[in-house]
Amino acid sequence: MPDSSPISLADARKSRSASEPTLTQIDLRRLWDDITQGCEGCGDPLVRGLLATGIRNHAGFANGLAALIGRKLGDRSVADDALAELVTEVFDADPEIVAAAAADLVAIRERDPATANYATPFLFFKGYHAVQSHRVAHWLWHNDRRYLALHLQSRASELFAVDIHPAARLGRRILFDHGTGIVIGETSVLEDDVSLLQGVTLGGTGKNVGDRHPKVRRGVLIGAGAKVLGNIELGEGAKVGAGSIVLESVPPYTTVVGNPARPVGTRHSSLPAFTMDQMLPPIDYMI
Template sequence: MSERQSAPPMTNHSRPPVLPPTLSGIDIDALWREIVEGACGCCDPLVKGLLATGIRNHATFGAALAALIGRKLGDRAVADDALSELVTEVFAADPDIVAAAAADLVAIRERDPATGNYATPFLFFKGYHAVQSYRVAHWLWNNGREYLALHLQSRSSELFAVDIHPAARLGRRILFDHGTGIVIGETSVLEDDVSLLQGVTLGGTGKNVGDRHPKVRRGVLIGAGAKILGNIEIGEGAKIGAGSIVLESVAPYTTVVGNPARAVGTRHSSLPAFTMDQMLPPLDYII
């Protein structure tokens, strides 16, 4: 079995997922209409062309997203128009990628207090752009176009300072808040409803090959600068404190902090990725 096939499938926990009503189902056409309406509210003459190119010139969410990825990642090696056409073909082959992108956008609006509408993250949030670029690269990787997938990974890393290996496995409703400095290794798994802040690394511990990166379960919140290393599991609903170094698996609904990280509290329920609550319980001094 090749390394890119070695990542385990995402697990389905015995308890059915309980999602906020606004995330349980998305009408992509209605979402696009709201994005267009939001873009029409701006009267700044210097921004009108940007809004037209990014939003108003496109009939659908998928078409606008394909054009955006092409503009962002296109270069002299793969031109903007050619890349946008490629992304359009990928979306046609797997419409679920577009659905996942819409779900990610809704998650950003729900969780990020700096987001006043859908047009803002769609156009300007590089964490969102990096995840959607990854989704295209992941499809290419799984369909035998590995060098093109790696090219998109490289361009995304250069432009967004976010490095996601195209073989990694990401679920839906993923939020990379700020995005800068996030690194996701080849055999990493992020299940649905995960939120990461800037500077997070999901990495290996050395030169091991095969399945060697973290598995992050549903609803996890990972604070800024945290480093999670090795083939370990971060249980559902866990919270990783900012700056923590995590070298061992974390139990579900448990908060860990420090270097090396240790448990400082547990909860019976709730998913911190939804609330983005980074507060910790009262602590003794910890490095």
């Protein structure tokens, strides 16, 4: 597959004002062209049908994504084509969902060195698929179709090993790297530009009711296997080391690690979710 990189996160940002954080329709067309071009060099006869079904048979990004979600989550309860039609209706009702999905894909291409082009995460990255399935389930949850939203949550959990409650709020440019084992509770909030690795839990601390899950601010990076529990806040630009157990709020631009997590360093700026830098400052600690 040839490299395909005409669109960058910087391009996407230039195309929108601060008051209107959306990708324009021309951006979506360019992105779909890049996705299509990303699979043109593949001559494997066993993959041609996959590429046709996943990409070439569709006129644009929204159509292709709706078909992908339908194909992935469809089962005997809700058939593939019926689910794809439902997702298309959701996209038509709220085009911002499509814009967010496109922004997520661009962010993955920017941050993940395993992505040679846009076609790869679009077709194969279950972290991306889980986030987009959640965006549809979230819309259903808030439009009086809660059982259907919970069905999509259940199917996504079964297929992707990623469990996101439909009521949880996710911003844009979200990266779930690998995805396996991520759990996000009902009242969790992830702001824009957040990156999570496998095995992360944003959970409660017991049987508390109401607002009981973490609030993750912009640019946070949470390392593999970390558990963030309770109605606490990870401040903008915070970094959580792999395997940490976080039970208290973390100030902005602060790195925490350990069990229980404790601060081990601060920065004046920079958002670790962009760099995916999981290195820690020199410390002396025991997990």
